[in-house]
Amino acid sequence: xxxxxQRATLIFGLTLVAVFVLVAIFAPLxxxxxxxxxxxxxxxxVRQQAPSGQHWFGTSVRGEDVFSRVIFGARTALWVIxxxxxxxxxxxxxxxxxxxxxxxxxxxxLVLFMDAMYAFPTLLLAIVVSIxxxxxxxxxxxxVLSGAVAITAVFVPxxxxxxxxxxxxxxxxxxxxxxxxxxxxxxRILFRHIFANVTQSLPVIVTLNGSEAIxxxxxxxxxxxxxxxxxxxxxxxxxxxxxxxxSNGIWWTGVFPGVAIVLVVLGMTLVGESLNEVxxxxxxxxxSVKAPANSAAPAPIVGEPAAETEAGTGDLAKGExxx
Numbered sequence: 001x002x003x004x005x006q007r008a009t010l011i012f013g014l015t016l017v018a019v020f021v022l023v024a025i026f027a028p029l030x031x032x033x034x035x036x037x038x039x040x041x042x043x044x045x046v047r048q049q050a051p052s053g054q055h056w057f058g059t060s061v062r063g064e065d066v067f068s069r070v071i072f073g074a075r076t077a078l079w080v081i082x083x084x085x086x087x088x089x090x091x092x093x094x095x096x097x098x099x100x101x102x103x104x105x106x107x108x109x110l111v112l113f114m115d116a117m118y119a120f121p122t123l124l125l126a127i128v129v130s131i132x133x134x135x136x137x138x139x140x141x142x143x144v145l146s147g148a149v150a151i152t153a154v155f156v157p158x159x160x161x162x163x164x165x166x167x168x169x170x171x172x173x174x175x176x177x178x179x180x181x182x183x184x185x186x187x188r189i190l191f192r193h194i195f196a197n198v199t200q201s202l203p204v205i206v207t208l209n210g211s212e213a214i215x216x217x218x219x220x221x222x223x224x225x226x227x228x229x230x231x232x233x234x235x236x237x238x239x240x241x242x243x244x245x246x247s248n249g250i251w252w253t254g255v256f257p258g259v260a261i262v263l264v265v266l267g268m269t270l271v272g273e274s275l276n277e278v279x280x281x282x283x284x285x286x287x288s289v290k291a292p293a294n295s296a297a298p299a300p301i302v303g304e305p306a307a308e309t310e311a312g313t314g315d316l317a318k319g320e321x322x323x
Contacts, residue, residue: 010274016267024078027071035072035233038063048250058252061241066253070260072233076144077264081213083148084155085206091152092159093199097190099160100167100198110160118157123219126150130225144227147220151213162205166198207272211265218261235261 023030038045045063049055057066099110117125129150170176171194179193221227221236235257242254 006274006277009270010278013267013270013274016263017271020074020264020267021078023071024074027075031065031068031071033065033068035069036064037068048245048253051252057256060238060253061245066238066256069233069238070235070256073235073238073257073260074264076227076232076234077214077217079144080147080151080217081210083144084151084213085209087148087152088155088159088209089202089206092156093163093195093202094190095156096160096163097167097194097198100164101171101186101190101194103168107164111164114157114160117153118161122154123216123223125153126216126220127223127225129153130220144232147217147227150220151216154216155209155213158205158209159202162201163198166201167194170194170197204272204276207268207275211268211272214261214265214268 033040045055045059045065047059047063048061049059051058055065055067057070060066060069095110095114099107126147127150130146133146133149176189176193179189184192217234218236218239221234221238222240224237224240227234227237238257239254242250242257245251245253
C-alpha cells in the first residue's frame with residue numbers, strides 16, 4: 001500500500017520496535033550480568049570503568065554493568081507501556097462510547113472531568129498520581145504499577161475525546177437507528193454496532209502514545225519518582241545518576257541509556273506516523289505500476305468504441321465508394 005520514502009520509514013520503524021520487543025523479552029538471555037549485579041567470580045566490578053571487552057558499555061558509579069542495565073531497562077519500559085495502554089483503552093474507550101451515545105448530563109459531567117485532567121501538565125499529573133499510587137513503595141511491582149497508572153491518567157482523556165467525537169458522528173446513522181428500532185439494548189448497540197466504526201484511528205494513537213509513555217516514564221525516573229535501581233533497571237533513573245559523571249569526562253553512563261530512549265521513541269513515532277499515512281488515503285503514497293514493454297495493448301476503455309478491424313474498414317471504404 002505504500003512506496004518510496006513512506007515504505008522505508010515504516011519498515012525502519014517496525015525494525016526498531018521489533019528489536020526493542022525482542023530485547024525486552026529475552027533480556028535475561030542477552031544481558032551478561034544482572035541489572036543490579038556489582039561483582040562476578042568473587043571480585044567486585046571496577047566502578048566507572050570505560051567500555052571494554054568485559055563490560056561493553058562500561059560500568060556505572062555503583063559498579064553495575066551499563067550494558068546489562070540498558071537491556072533490562074527495555075523490559076521495564078515494555079511492561080509499563082503495555083500496562084498503561086491496556087488500562088487506558090479499558091477506561092477511555094467505554095467512557096467515550098457512553099458519553100457520545102447518551103449525551104445530556106452524562107456527557108457534560110464526563111467532558112468536564114476529562115477536560116480538567118487534560119488541563120494538567122502531563123508530567124506533573126504523572127508525578128502526583130505516581131506518589132499517590134506508590135505510597136513510597138518503589139519495588140518492582142509497585143514501581144511499574146505506579147508508573148503505568150500515572151501514564152494511564154495522562155492517556156485516558158485522549159482516548160475519551162477521540163471515541164466520543166466519533167460516536168457522536170455515527171450514533172444517528174441508519175444502521176444504529178435500525179438496531180434501536182429492533183429493540184437492541186444500549187450495551188449491544190454500543191459494542192456491537194458502534195464500537196467497530198469508531199476505533200479505526202486507535203492503532204495510530206496507541207503507537208504514538210507508546211513513545212510518549214517511554215518519555216513520561218523516563219521523566220519520572222529522572223526526577224526521582226521511578227523504580228529503585230535494586231528492584232528494576234530504568235533508563236530515566238540511570239540518566240539522573242549519570243549527571244555528575246559528565247563533568248568528569250565519564251560519558252558512557254549517560255550516553256547509552258539516552259540512545260536507547262531515542263531509538264525506541266523514534267521507532268514508535270515512525271510506525272505511528274506511517275500507519276496514519278497508510279490509513280489516510282489522502283496521505284498514502286501508492287506504488288506506481290508500470291506495464292512491461294512487450295505487454296499486449298491495453299484493453300479499450302469502457303464506453304469507447306473498439307478499434308475497427310481491417311476487414312471492417314475495407315467494407316466501409318467499399319460501401320462509401322459504391323455510394
